[in-house]
Amino acid sequence: MEITSFAFLLFLGIIAIIYYILPQKVRWVALLSANIIFIFLNNSIWADIIMTVMMSIAFLSGIFLDRFSQINARKKIMIIGVVIEAGCLFVLKEGIFLNHFTSPFGLEIPMDILRTFAPLGVSYFSLTLISYILEAYWKTQPVQKNFFKFVTYSSFFPTLVSGPIMKYTECQETIISSHNLRYQNISFGAQRILWGFFKKLVVSERLAVLVNYIYEDPITYHGLYLWMAAAAFTLQLYCDFSGCIDIIMGASQLFGITLPENFDVPFSAKTTAEFWRRWHITLGAWLKSYIFYPIIKADLVQKIGISAKKCFGKKTGKKIPSWIGLCFTWALIGLWHGGSFNYIWGVGIWFGIIIIMSEAFEPVLKKITLLLSINTECFSWNLFQNIRTFIIFIIGLAAFRAGSWTNTKIVYVNALSEFNPWIFWDGSFLKMGLTQLDYNIITISLLTIIISGIIKIQKNIDVREWIAKQNLFFRWIIWIFLFVIVLVYGKYGEGYSAADFIYKGF
Known part of the structure; x- marks a missing residue:
């Protein structure tokens, strides 16, 4: 279930309705149920088992760390828990790296098997669990003694896609606590989701066409082609990753949940x-x-x-x-x-x-x-x-x-082998899968993102808050216009779902 799909939006809306219908004391159960459904739809059965085992180990580590007071015993528990979680991450995520050492002995880990066993977003999920064990060891906050509440926090479904990486001290309370229905949370959450769709579908997916065209055959291209591709990929990655985070943060805000920000006008x-x-x-x-x-x-x-x-x-x-x-x-x-x-x-x-x-x-x-x-x-x-x-x-x-490292060396050498500024006016880039309209859309969209960053820096305020202070007509014009832009100019894949987010692979 891609988070840019209609199915995800429908799923999110249903869970939000159920969340606010339930009594406040048990609203976290709606999130727990959503986590389980989302994990089941995106993982293999083996990945589900591994994920459950990893959460159980982290939870039990916290329980034992809370019960034992002897320094040596607590240290051993912490080390065992962290090593198991880190070991799972390393084996499931770094199969290619391990194969560098095992292949000379005729032993290679089949990557297809690793993909089957690796849970969705294992890199983010495992770091969240390691953080919990270490915080329990340092006694920075009381451990969670309810396993189901622990699962609700550690596998909060929007964060499994691309983070953000959650620290127990920062996120446990906001996820588990009950939140009242507020218009601002719903409106700001929906607006941020729309902004994420804009970055991903309108900008990132277009830049991906140019980037893929050049990087699929780096030997053929030299000079400013490769510098342009590198710059385009940087902007593609930013719009892809930050767009994904915007959708995740917006989805969380629908439930009144505030997660740590992952981007702060980096450029x-x-x-x-x-x-x-x-x-x-x-x-x-x-x-x-x-x-x-x-x-x-x-x-x-x-x-x-x-x-x-x-x-x-x-x-x-x-x-x-x-x-x-x-x-x-x-x-x-x-x-x-x-x-x-x-x-x-x-x-x-x-x-x-x-x-x-x-x-x-x-x-x-x-x-x-x-x-x-x-x-x-x-x-x-x-x-x-x-x-x-x-x-x-x-x-x-x-x-x-x-x-690959081989392609990296080719890219670096070829990028410095020629100076060819004429490619910017001789129509070369119009032969790489994008039309002049596409480039115009990219340019205007990037300028819009830059303006939003300038507002954030100069006004020291979130753009949604700045827009909310404007007159009603102006506010509605902005959000309706953005919705139409995403609807008309978004690049959709098969089944009206965009290509995978780049950082989803981690």
Whole structure:
């Protein structure tokens, strides 16, 4: 059941009606039922069993952690629970990576079998369970002692598609608690779902045609073709992923549930580090809490930091533990996205190197800007920083989209082999599956998304709230117009369902 399908919208509407009809104390049961139905429709029976086992292990880990007070016993319980959950994720998700090590011995894990056993959104779901076990171990919040309420929280059906990754301390209460029927929740929820449909069906699906055309045969294309494809894929991925999140957040708001945001106008970022604080926010927050901070606080890393201060001075030595943590964290981010090296490099190691290098050379760069009398507060400098950050990002995503490390090398070499600006006016891009009307729609749609981002930054307000403050006629014109645009210009697949979301594969 795709979340851009009519079937999902009908399912969502029925569950919302049942939710508000039920007495407040048992409204969470409607969500539990929705979770079970949604999982059953999207998983194989084997994936259902594995998902149930994973939830049971996390739940029992929390129960035992709550009962035992001895430090060693609690630590063993935590380690066992986390290792099992992480092990399930690694085996089910990283079969390609494992095959690199097992294939020389004649042992390969059949990918078809892994796909059968892997639950929907296993990457998001397993991180949510690991978060619960660690929070129970740290005693940040009382554990959930009702298994069915735990299932309601941990498998909340909209989040299984593409996140956001939920921390127990942030999301358990809002999902389990009963919420009253409010007009604002229904209207804002529906509006955000519509905005997500617009991003996905009108923009992302069109950009996908161009991106697929070039990346299906990267050997043939050179120079600005590949730079254009990388930029188009970046925008496609943003509209696809953030559009999916908009639908998920809107669906949740229909029930009065507020989930953590996953995007915060990322293309307004001036540095790579800031970009990743605005892009896939919940993954970054999860890794910072459960990977980065534990690594830099580890005794061995602290000892390395002390030694580094003696060798390189206090300023540089102080950063060494942080850089060690960044190396591990970014390698894991790449591995989380996929087992092939193009993922590990493109959305992992590449960004780790950029962030570490920018921190290491920050004093030198500051001196250069002072020496050249560069005004770092003016619009042109901010624009330069935005463009520089965007270019760094698309270089990494070029590897992400290439599909393999072999194709990644071809894309990188060919992108630098020719300078061919004439392709922008000789009609080359009109031969790649899109018409002039398609390009006009993409341009106007992207400008609309940019304007919504500017409103959010300058007004420090959600665009829906800004629109809600306008006159009734203006409000209705905007939302009716957007609905018509999605209806008329949305690119639908077979059965009026869009292609899979890119991040659904994770």
